[in-house]
Amino acid sequence: MKDRIAIIGGGNLGSAIAEGLISSRFAKPQHIILTKRNIDTLRSLEERGVMVSSNNKDAARYAKWIILAVKPFQVKDILEQLKDDLDPLKHQIVSVMTGVWIKDIQEILGTEFTVFRAMPNTAIAIRQSITCICSHGANEDQSQFIAELFSQLGKVVFIEEKLMDAATVLGACGTAYAMRYIRANIQGGIEIGFDAKTASLIAAQTVKGAAELLLTQHTHPEQEIDKVTTPKGCTIAGLNEMEHQGFSSSLIKGVVTSYKKIVNDM
Numbered sequence: 352m353k354d355r356i357a358i359i360g361g362g363n364l365g366s367a368i369a370e371g372l373i374s375s376r377f378a379k380p381q382h383i384i385l386t387k388r389n390i391d392t393l394r395s396l397e398e399r400g401v402m403v404s405s406n407n408k409d410a411a412r413y414a415k416w417i418i419l420a421v422k423p424f425q426v427k428d429i430l431e432q433l434k435d436d437l438d439p440l441k442h443q444i445v446s447v448m449t450g451v452w453i454k455d456i457q458e459i460l461g462t463e464f465t466v467f468r469a470m471p472n473t474a475i476a477i478r479q480s481i482t483c484i485c486s487h488g489a490n491e492d493q494s495q496f497i498a499e500l501f502s503q504l505g506k507v508v509f510i511e512e513k514l515m516d517a518a519t520v521l522g523a524c525g526t527a528y529a530m531r532y533i534r535a536n537i538q539g540g541i542e543i544g545f546d547a548k549t550a551s552l553i554a555a556q557t558v559k560g561a562a563e564l565l566l567t568q569h570t571h572p573e574q575e576i577d578k579v580t581t582p583k584g585c586t587i588a589g590l591n592e593m594e595h596q597g598f599s600s601s602l603i604k605g606v607v608t609s610y611k612k613i614v615n616d617m
C-alpha cells in the first residue's frame with residue numbers, strides 16, 4: 352500500500368482512524384501524517400511511527416489522500432490555506448466532517464477535485480466502525496481504495512449524500528446512545544447486586560452478543576426478543592415496563608432531535 356495518507360485534525364476521530372489504519376496494517380505508520388496545532392497529544396502515535404505535524408501544508412504536500420477530520424466550522428479556513436498546495440490530479444479529499452457537503456468543499460477547492468464523504472464512528476480505532484460513504488467525481492479505482500481502506504476498519508456501506516446526516520446520527524452518534532444504554536444497565540446491575548466492574552463486563556458483553564446475533568443471523572430484533580421472553584416471565588415484565596416509561600419513544604425522539612440539530616445548524 353503505497354498511497355500516503357494525511358489526516359488533518361488529529362482529535363478523537365482523526366487519531367482513531369490513524370490507530371485503525373496502523374493496527375490493520377492497511378497503511379505503514381510512516382505513510383500516515385497526522386496534524387493538529389498542539390501535537391503533544393499525538394506522542395503515542397508518533398512513538399508508533401506515525402508522522403505528526405502542526406503544518407497542514409507539509410502534510411498535503413506529502414500525501415495523496417487528504418482526510419479532513421477537523422470540526423466543521425474550522426474547515427473553510429484550513430482549505431483556503433491548503434488550496435495552493437492541493438492538485439486535483441494528485442490529491443483526493445475525504446471528509447469525515449458532520450454536515451459539510453461535497454459542494455461546500457468543491458466551492459473552495461474547485462469542482463475538479465474528487466471528494467469523498469465518509470461517516471465512521473469512534474470504534475474505528477478498534478476496527479469495528481460502520482462507515483457510510485458517498486462521493487462525487489470518483490472513478491472505480493478511487494472508490495475501491497476508499498472502500499478497502501474503511502473495510503479494514505469495520506463495515507462499509509455506500510449511500511447517497513442526502514442520507515449523510517442520517518448516517519451521522521445512526522452510525523456515529525449511535526455509539527454514544529449505545530454507551531448510555533450500557534451505562535444504564537450497569538447502574539441497574541449495581542442496584543440488583545453486582546459490583547461495578549462485573550456489571551460493566553456483563554452489560555457490555557451482552558450488548559456485543561446481541562449485536563452479533565443480528566449481524567450473523569440476519570434476524571429482526573423482535574425475533575430475537577421472542578426467544579428471550581418466556582410467557583409470564585421476567586423479561587417481558589421488564590420490557591413492558593420500559594415501554595410504559597417511554598423507552599423506544601425516547602430513543603426515537605433522541606435520534607430525530609440529533610438529526611434536526613445537524614440539519615438546522617449546518
Ligand SMILES: NC(=O)C1=CN([C@@H]2O[C@H](COP(=O)(O)OP(=O)(O)OC[C@H]3O[C@@H](n4cnc5c(N)ncnc54)[C@H](OP(=O)(O)O)[C@@H]3O)[C@@H](O)[C@H]2O)C=CC1
Nearest residue numbers: 360361362363364386387388389420421422423448449523
Ligand atoms: N467524534 C466522533 O464520534 C465523530 C466525529 N465526526 C466528525 O469528525 C470531525 C472531528 O471530530 P472529533 O475528532 O470528535 O473532534 P476533535 O475536536 O476531537 O478533533 C478535531 C481536531 O482538529 C484539530 N485542529 C483544529 N484546528 C486545526 C488546524 N488548523 N489544523 C489541524 N488540526 C486542527 C484539533 O486539535 P488542535 O486544537 O490541537 O489543533 C482537534 O484535535 C468533526 O467534524 C465531527 O463532526 C464524525 C463522526 C464521528
Ligand SMILES: O=C(O)[C@@H]1CCC=N1
Nearest residue numbers: 449519520523524525
Ligand atoms: O456530536 C457531533 O457533532 C459529532 C458528529 C457525530 C459524532 N459526533
